[in-house]
Amino acid sequence: MPENTELNPGDEAAPGTPGTGENICPACNGSGKKDGGKCETCAGTGKVVEGIGGA
Structure with a gap:
């Protein structure tokens, strides 16, 4: 399991x-x-984790 959850x-x-x-x-x-100010969607990181692929 990833450390940063x-x-x-x-x-x-x-x-x-x-x-x-x-x-x-x-x-x-x-x-x-x-x-x-800080983006609330990504908490200021500029990145989000999304599902990839799919059918």
Whole structure:
């Protein structure tokens, strides 16, 4: 199990979960900032964890 299991609001799963990967945060376009402050979707990281693949 991944060490960092803390989820940001925009994450679909914990980092390192099989079938997921990091993606640029859609709310701040990867900057980590929105509306003059920290992006709440990615907690300022600029990245979110999303499911990949699918059918």
